[in-house]
Structure formats: structure tokens, C-alpha cells
Amino acid sequence: MNTWDKRDDMVVHGTDPYNAEAPPGALADQIITPLDTFYSRNHGPVPDLDPGSWRLTVDGLVERPLTLSLEDLRSGFPELSLVATLQCAGNRRAGLVEVRDIPGEDPWGPGATSTARWSGVGLAGVLARAGLLPEAAHIAFAAPDVSRLADPAQPYGGSIPVAKAVGGDVLLAWAMNDRPLSPLHGAPLRVVVPGWIGARSVKWLQRVTAREEPSDNYFQATAYRLLPPEADPAKAGPGDGISLGPVVLNTAILSPGDGDRLRPGLTRITGYAYAGDGRTVARVDVSLDGGDSWIQADLGEQAGPWAWRHWHTTAELGEGETVIAARAWDSCGATQPDSARDVWNPKGYANTSWSRVRVTCAP
CATH class of the missing domain: 2.60.40.650 (Immunoglobulin-like)
Structure with a gap:
């Protein structure tokens, strides 16, 4: 095992921040991916948050802003569990690199996909408690991990449409495969957005904000967007290309x-x-x-x-x-x-x- 309790044969694309996937054979015939095999995608240093002092803020276009502890979530909402696959938007990028070089991006293989049993509370229930206002169209998530990939550096964030957020399948999860989340996978609380790219399943969640427009965070507005082949990523700005959301086949x-x-x-x-x-x-x-x-x-x-x-x-x-x-x-x-x-x-x-x-x- 390495520092992050991952198997020794993980394919490591970076150590600071830690990014790694399992070798393909390790995923074979396992519907639920063991924790030591589950891929890890990070954009900044992994925060180590104190569960006791941690709080979740729910604000923006809501009738009743909330501040919730882990105990508030556990005792105030029904616990839900579901099996969901997370897939990095860069999964199988190595195959594209074989066509033409992609500077500055990790050559992920097929192991940037894993499946876990997630447990927590439904985002829909938390938003119902806060009372969404009619003009709320997007739900933004904010985390404390500051990434130097953004210019200027900023904490990680992203958003999903309200229709997905209140659909009943998005979790605020505190457990993975029936064990508490580890810091690497988002402890004490993370979002799990089933069927959407892993970038929207924000880890180390601290704030949920109802908005009229999608998040203006770099990783929503600029980074995770599908650009045309002739585009220069260094010159791409907010709103360029296609915003990535649901996972493609x-x-x-x-x-x-x-x-x-x-x-x-x-x-x-x-x-x-x-x-x-x-x-x-x-x-x-x-x-x-x-x-x-x-x-x-x-x-x-x-x-x-x-x-x-x-x-x-x-x-x-x-x-x-x-x-x-x-x-x-x-x-x-x-x-x-x-x-x-x-x-x-x-x-x-x-x-x-x-x-x-x-x-x-x-x-």
C-alpha cells in the first residue's frame, strides 16, 4: 500500500496532486471496485478536514439558508444508498494521445472509471428543506481545495442543473463501500452525481448554492468543455466549446x-x-x-x-x-x-x- 492506501500497482499520473488509476486487469470481474483500486482525480492538494467542526452551507436562491453539521445531516434526513459508477472525463485519453499529442494533460487509460456503493442523504431533500426559489436553475458546489490549474488559482467547484439536483438520485455522501469516506475520496462529505462526469461529483463539499446561471468556477466554465479540434486550449475562455455533463457511452x-x-x-x-x-x-x-x-x-x-x-x-x-x-x-x-x-x-x-x-x- 502507498501513502493513500492504494494498491502498489496503481498507474500514477501525478503525486502532487495525487492522480492515479488501477491497471485494467484489476477492474475485471468486480462490479464494486475495492477502495484500494478506485481511481483518484484531484486538481489541488487533498484537504484534511475535521468532521467535528466541518459545516455545510446551503445558500443562494433559497427561502431558508442552512448551516448543517454532519450530525444534522445524519439525524435530519433519511439515509440513502446507491451503486454508481464515476468516470473521469479524461478516461481513455491515452488513445487520443496516440492520434496527436495533448500537452499538459495526463494520459489516462481505461482505469479512470470505478464503481462504489455510496451512502449519505439525498441532495433533493436538503434543497427542499432550504426551499428553492422559482428562479433557481442551477445548483453550484464549492470545495476548499485550491488548484493552481486555474489562473488565478482558485478553489474547486462546479454545478448541475436544478432538474438533475432534485431528481432524487444525487447524493451528499459520507460513506463509500460501507466505510466512511477517506480524505482522498472527499471526507467528510462529497457530492455523487450519478451518470455525470466525475468532475461534477465535487469532493470535500462545503457549500451548496442555488443560482440562476451555471457556476462561474474555472472548472465549470472553462476547464471541462469539449473544444473543436482546431481550438487552442490556452486561449479558450468561459463558455467556449461544449460543457461536459452526462457521461457518453x-x-x-x-x-x-x-x-x-x-x-x-x-x-x-x-x-x-x-x-x-x-x-x-x-x-x-x-x-x-x-x-x-x-x-x-x-x-x-x-x-x-x-x-x-x-x-x-x-x-x-x-x-x-x-x-x-x-x-x-x-x-x-x-x-x-x-x-x-x-x-x-x-x-x-x-x-x-x-x-x-x-x-x-x-x-
Whole structure:
């Protein structure tokens, strides 16, 4: 175990702040991701807050501003639990980097996706207690972790539309996999926004503010936006590009791993697939011949409407090199594009292209 109680084979993209993902094989066949395997994405130093003195402020366009302790939340609202997958917007960025370099951005693989059982209270209930005013259209979240990625440096924040906030599925969570949150994962309280990019599930939550407009925080207004291929990220300002929210359909092959050497014959192929807000994974296909033919994989259990689905199949691999490809289909009938070239963007977000691994078989 390392300083953050993560497995020793985590793929570490940075230590200050700490950013790391599990190797793909560690995620295989595990619907609930163990805490030591769950990815970590941070934009500034990890705060260590005292749960006893911590308070949550609820303000803005509300009738009754609130100041709540952890005990107030625990005793004043029903406890809720749900299984939800979190996925970094930069998940599988490494595949885009292979198309064209993306300076200044970490080359995340498919491990920036993990699933936990979250426990806490519903955001909708807290907002109902505060009394949203009719003009409230967005709910903003603020945290104390100051990031130097913003210019000037500022604490992390973001927002979601009111419709998502009051829909009944957004949690203010204090537990993860039936254990109290660790500082790395947002203790004492964090937001969990199922079906949306992980950037909106703000950790170390200190303030919830009802607003007419989306948050003007750098990480909402400027950072997590999908820019056109010709854009210069250094010159992009607030409102440029497409604001990232619901997670796009994605899949990844977890085993075998890219570059593995195998014996010829029947080989088990496994992975995950995930569709964001309001959609589910309906099918996963696997190809050994560049998409000329496909094998329909078996889908694993659906642990909840906000969770990934694992899948598996077996295929006969001959001697030599084989490129295994996978694509998913969602409940709307949408599927993934063939090439990362089709979705390349200068910040490396939302790589939804087919997942591919290259293996070599020899006796």
C-alpha cells in the first residue's frame, strides 16, 4: 500500500496532486471496485478536514439558508444508498494521445472509471428543506481545495442543473463501500452525481448554492468543455466549446491486456461498458478482424441504473498478432465510433472510440 492506501500497482499520473488509476486487469470481474483500486482525480492538494467542526452551507436562491453539521445531516434526513459508477472525463485519453499529442494533460487509460456503493442523504431533500426559489436553475458546489490549474488559482467547484439536483438520485455522501469516506475520496462529505462526469461529483463539499446561471468556477466554465479540434486550449475562455455533463457511452477491454503474450486457443475476453444519464448498456460486440465480423458478448448483472455493466466472451485466437476490438450499444440504439481520430479534441475528453488491445499468441 502507498501513502493513500492504494494498491502498489496503481498507474500514477501525478503525486502532487495525487492522480492515479488501477491497471485494467484489476477492474475485471468486480462490479464494486475495492477502495484500494478506485481511481483518484484531484486538481489541488487533498484537504484534511475535521468532521467535528466541518459545516455545510446551503445558500443562494433559497427561502431558508442552512448551516448543517454532519450530525444534522445524519439525524435530519433519511439515509440513502446507491451503486454508481464515476468516470473521469479524461478516461481513455491515452488513445487520443496516440492520434496527436495533448500537452499538459495526463494520459489516462481505461482505469479512470470505478464503481462504489455510496451512502449519505439525498441532495433533493436538503434543497427542499432550504426551499428553492422559482428562479433557481442551477445548483453550484464549492470545495476548499485550491488548484493552481486555474489562473488565478482558485478553489474547486462546479454545478448541475436544478432538474438533475432534485431528481432524487444525487447524493451528499459520507460513506463509500460501507466505510466512511477517506480524505482522498472527499471526507467528510462529497457530492455523487450519478451518470455525470466525475468532475461534477465535487469532493470535500462545503457549500451548496442555488443560482440562476451555471457556476462561474474555472472548472465549470472553462476547464471541462469539449473544444473543436482546431481550438487552442490556452486561449479558450468561459463558455467556449461544449460543457461536459452526462457521461457518453463507452467501453473498455480489461483482459487480456494490451501487449499480452498468450497461448493460441480459446481466450476469455472481459471488459466494462457504461452509458450515462438516463441510458443503459444494451449490447457489447467484440471483433478479431477489424470490425468485419462481430461476436456478441455476454452482459453481466446490472447492479443499478447508474452502474457500469461488465461483459465477457470467449474467442479462438490463432498464432501471431491479433487486435481485439470492442464496441457498446446503449438503450437508445447509439454505438461508438470506430476511430479515435473521429473524436480527437485538444483537451482529450470523451474518447468514445472502439476499445482495442493488441495481443500475440505463440505456443
